[in-house]
Each structure stands twice: as structure tokens, then as C-alpha cells.
Amino acid sequence: MRHITNNEHWDCIVAGSGPAGLGAAVACARLGAKVMILEAAGQPGGTICAVPFMPVNRLRIHGKLRSEVHEAFVQSLLSFGKAACYPGPEDSVNGDGFCPQPEYAELAIYQLLEQEGIELKLFSPVVDAVTENGAIREIIVREKQGMIHYRAKLFIDATGDGDLAAAAGCGFWEGKSEETVDPSIAMNADFMLRTQDIQEKSIHMPITLGFSLIGIEEGPFFTWMGKNTSSFKKILGKEDEKGRYIAAWYAFNHGTAPGVMGVNNGAWIHQKLTSSGLNSSDLTDARRNGVRVAADLAAILRENGIPGCECCALDRVGGILGVRDTRRIEGEYTLTFENTQESAEFKDTVARKYGAIDANQLFMGKMDSGFAYPYRSLLPVAVDNLLVTGRCASATFLGHSAGKSMGNMMELGCAAGTAAGLCLKESVLPRNLDIDKLRNTLKEQFQVKL
Template structure:
């Protein structure tokens, strides 16, 4: 039996990841009666459920900060809690900065900030449907321990990552590259008992074995934040994992690293059977990798797995088709849009859907690209906005827009837009871009003006 809540919300945000958190905060701070619904018993999405760490990046390659607003507020509040050192130079050299953080304290901070803003929070609740007619969503269906319920709101934000709300509401979508293949999944994990001094010494003694942009000549002044390489040792080990080297990030503990190496390719993350297979294979790879580090990498002789992500990390699923599809050309040319609602300086970063490599293409002149409002408005939908990796992009552009700081900025934009539309009783496509941009600027967002 389905129950219907008696409350009518102005804004319902579905999904409590980085995009959903900032979306709900932005909507509530804009005066909207807001509910945030999340399937886990904690918030943070891929940042906490899949151990996506560190956040990268709030800056362009030239060092200009292009993501601020609520995302920056979260970083500063984590810093005040002793849960983040803030933005640090990326010693891999792939981006200008990375932002380490304590995932457990991020979960706590998200709860605190949402409570302060007056957001109604519903955890352990899984969205299973949407009642929509002529592009207008009337309600969404959720399942939880209490049974089946219908949540009604004037406006909705899809922050599920997979575009679930848009999918159930009948919005158009696509997935993957020209062969419908998506980027591989990764089971992330932490190793504890690591000697960072040994990592530094090996890098300085074997610079040719690391990513060409690595800041090895600056390691006497900079703390190691990330490492990509050990190409010779990786090749010698000949593990059955389709990677070409080691990728790991320091912290948050002094003797810890976060390992981003495992790779499960050729599966569809929206298919439950495929997800199940990925979870099993991913955990198998974790312990193959633990043995590899202990055997081959100096400084890891006594290292051990201290944490495995609660779920497999997903890079790419549905991309909902919006009023504009952001392209790889838009990104690499640092294109400006009149309806910009977020910016990013992260390069196009595609993990080969079939092979071992990563294709990286960098933005012109170390700059940033704009994300237009039209890319967070699904085509044909009246009261739905997109936030996070499911926004309207090409396969190439999704490979940059999917990164956490970008998703945070998109969440703030979507939540603000939904709140304004609820107040004005207007369709997403009729909302004043100038009014939305001014509201974002007033809230500290960076739009390049």
C-alpha cells in the first residue's frame, strides 16, 4: 500500500551526494520548503559511499579559483573542524590543486548544515518511480522501511547521479560513447601503515617512472598529495588489472593513502546484475593490490587495507538530454555562455571504457569553461532540474563535469533555480537567467563576471 505525505514541498532533492547537499542547502537558503531524500544512512554520495578522494579541483590549471559559493563554504567549515587542510598543490601535476578531507566528518558536517538551513532529511529511502504528465512531475515514489510513499513538491532536483528521476519521468537520455560503452568502475580503498618518506625518496631517485608533470623537483617544499607512476614496478607485477600504473592520493591520515587503481570495464552500472559483478570483482582486486603494494612498492612493506568503499565507484551512467548538450569542444575551447551557472577548470579525463589508459585533454590556456543553465534543464520537462554527473553533456564533456567540485557548483545552481521557480510558479525554461545568476553571485558563486 502506498502512503502519501500530507506535506507539499517547494523543492524535493533526490540524492544526497555532493550535488544534492549543495542543492538542498541552496534551495532552503533561498526560502524554499525543501526535502532531501537519500538511499543510504549517510550523505556524501561518491565522496563517502565510494571513497572518491580528494576533491579535484576548485581551480584552473593557471591557479585561478573558479568554484566558490557553498562548495568553498564546506571546505572552510571542514578546515575549522580540523577535517581538511584546504586546497593543496597537486603533486601529480594533473591539476593545480586537490582538496583532501575527512569523509566521516564531511558526513557529520552535511547533517549540521542541512539542519541549520531547515531542510527535511529522509535517509534510507530509495526512489522507484515518478508520476509525470506533459513534462510536469506530480510526485515521486520512494521505498523505505516504512513502506512505499509518494513525495509531492512543486519542483524537483535530480541529484541521483544516474538520472533516475529524469528516467522515471520519461525525459530523454543517452549513455556512454559512440558504442554505448561507459568509463570503467573502480573499487577504492585505503592503505594504512605507509611511509611517505619512502615514496618521496623513490620518486626523487626514479623521476622517469612517474607522470611527466609530477612536481618531483618541488617535493622538498611541498607535501605529497598524489602519485601517479611506478610504471616499471607495475609492469613487473603483471597484475590482471587493466591499468598502466599506480594512482594514489595521500591522507587524510599521516600514514594513509587512498588507492585508485582497480578497474572493472565493460559493465553497465544501471544494470543490477552488472553492478553485483562489479562489487565482487572490485573487492577481489583490492586484496590483489594490497599484496602488490606490500611486495613491490618501497614504504608499503607493512601497509594494510584499513578501509574499502561501501560501494563500487561509478564514473558514468545516464546523461539526460537537456536544452543544450555541453560538448568536448565547448570544454577545451574554454567557451563562455550567456546563461552560465557554474564553471570548471578540470580537464577532460576519460578512463578508457575498454583498455588500460586514460585520455586527458586540457582546457585552452589553462582556463575554465562555462556550464550553461540549459544543460541542467531536461528537454521537455517543466519542473525538473539536473545536478551532478547526469547533466546534459556529451561523453567527452561528462568526463570533466562529473568531478566533485563541479557537481557541488551544479547543485547550488539547480537548487537555487528550483527555489526561484517554485516561488514564481514558472517552468524551468521560463526562469529569468539574469535573476538566477544574480542570486548565485549574491550567494558567493563564481560565474566569471
């Protein structure tokens, strides 16, 4: 394949445009850096755009501003009006979020990046990195023209999968860690099918294809669902026996247009318990079976006479698959489940995570007021001019699952981008950055509540 060097000068290249990548890019650009985002998919936003109307949680805190960076995204989304989004559910798991229609979320992201002067390249997966003396010299991106080599002073891995960090030689973990949770903090998971197998034997959280249905009368549907969880579970059990493709659980969110409903789900219950978001065969199965789950749910709701679903049909499936966990890059500190429970505080706290421990079964830890996230978890041990952020930052399986919702990931991104911006100004490496200066900039310039 042709190798081509791109001679443009970038201060910071962010790989991945999910909530963490967006937070990182905006913060870094606001500190004066020339920033480019490289995105593997043909759409920006990562999981923001993967499941129609899924609440992008924790964009605010108790109804108030979470940070200037979060608010820039929120305002961009709100500028498209009622067709674009509505406020999400207010409960201790979700809370302070917005449920966007995916194409409007996409428009909001384009608008945001344009306003902030950030270049975005879609269809640009980072596939390799050339390192020299423990630093990345250039990264290699597979584009249609060939392998394009890009250079920058600093890099941020917000790929979720840690692709850039792994290519640069960083160590990583995958799948469940040796951690035990006190069962008394587990939320009732009666609504799930085959929970035992999924919780005890799976290695990763499931890979999900989100989708939306049309032709639903919202009022009768939600009233019936609210009162008939066990009847719905029985219907699903019977349909499973008949060979229909059933998800382990479903979560419904109404759309921004009448009759439309977004469906998040726990994936096909026969998904391999070893399925990994890094394995193309598993991803293919997740997509193939996910489309079937979507089509079958429309038929199940219609044929079983669920109120409001007489005319129900499949509308569309998400543009990308929802992958909940893959690589977690080895950083200078690894956030653990214990940290979340003992409300650990750190001298280098640069973000807070709120919500539940959502490892595909919900646990309510001591997280209501947010638990601290240390800067060292964003610093990979093996590479100097790289920060990792979002779901590939350094944490155990449950350390990551605690507060993995999108507003929290955007805050980790904001911390990484702010650190990168300050490092560029002061010509220091991320691990040598003055922590007080970083924390003060987050608090004073971006209004982050540390």
C-alpha cells in the same frame, strides 16, 4: 508492496546527495525554500565519501572563494580540524581541492545540512515518478515501510544516474558519443596498463572501488613511487601474470593519520569493457573484483619490497562504488567537446568548469580559465518541474568528462538550486525563469564567478 502517501509539504526535493545534490539543496534552501534530500545510499556525499582522501577538486578558484555554497561545505569540513582533511594537490588537473577522510566528510555534510535547515533521508532511493501533463506530480521512494509517495513543487535530479528524470520519461544517452579528440592534447598515459583496450573499446569509464591501506611510511613510499613509475608498472605486469587482480592505474593520497594512504584506481583491468553502472551484475562484479584489487595491492607492495610498505595492509574499502558515467539526460542544450575547446560563451551561462577532460585518459583542453556551462543543459526537454544537475545533466560523453570534478559538479548543483529557489519565489517553471535574474542571483548572492 504497500504504497503510502507522505502528506508533508516540500518546496523542493533533491534526489541524490553528491556534490551536485549538496550544492543544489544549499542554494535552494538559502533562497527560503523548504528542501529535502533523498539519498539512495546509507551514507551521504556520493563520490565525496567513496574514495578515502581522494581530492575533492575545485572547491575554490586559484585559492580564493568559488561561491558561498562551496565555501559553506569547505568551512564545515575545516571545522573538524586536521583529522578531517588537508589541502589537495595544486596542479592544472586537480587544484583548489581538499582531501577528506570519508567519515569526517560525512560529519561535515550532516553539519552543513543541519545549519542550512535541509532535511536528509538516507536509505531512500527514488524508484519512480508519477507525471501529469508533462510535470511530476509525485515521486516514489522505496523505503523499508513500503513505497512512499512524496510531493513537492519542484524536483532536482542529482542522482548522477538520472534515475528520477528517466523514471519521469526523459530521454537520455549512455556511454561514449561520436566525438574525436586531437591526440596532441592527450596527456602521457604510460602509467596505465592495457590502455589500448580500455580507451578504444570500452563504452563507459570504469567503475571503481576506492580503498585505503595502513602501515605505510609515507616519505620512502612517495619518494620511490615518484622515481619508479616504469618499475612499478613492470611489477604489476608480473603480478598480473601470476593471477593477482591489478587495476589499470593507481593514484595515491596520504591520509590524515600517520601510515594511512587512500587509493583511487582505474578498476580491475579485466573488468568487462561493456560494464555499466546501471547493471546490477556489473556493479556486483565491480565490488567483488574491487575488494580483490585492494587486498592484492597491499600484498604486492609488501612482497615486492616497495620502500615504506614493509608493514602495509588493507585498511578499508569505500562505502559506495565510484561510478563515473551512466545516463546523461536530454536537455534543451547539450554541452559538447567542441564547446569546451572553442571556449563557447552562452547568454545563459550559470556555471563554469575547470580542470582537465578526464575521460579516464586525461586530455588538456582550453580549460584553465573555466568554460561556460549553459542553464539549458539543466532543463530536461520532457518534464516541466524538474531540473537535472551534476553528472546526469545534458552533455555529450566528453562534454561531461571535461571538468567533471566535484567542485565543478557542486557549481552545477548551485545553479540548479538557485534556479529552483527563484522559480518557487516567482511561481514560474524552470524553463520560463528570467535568465538575467538567475545569473545576477548567482553572482550577487552566492558570489559565483560567471
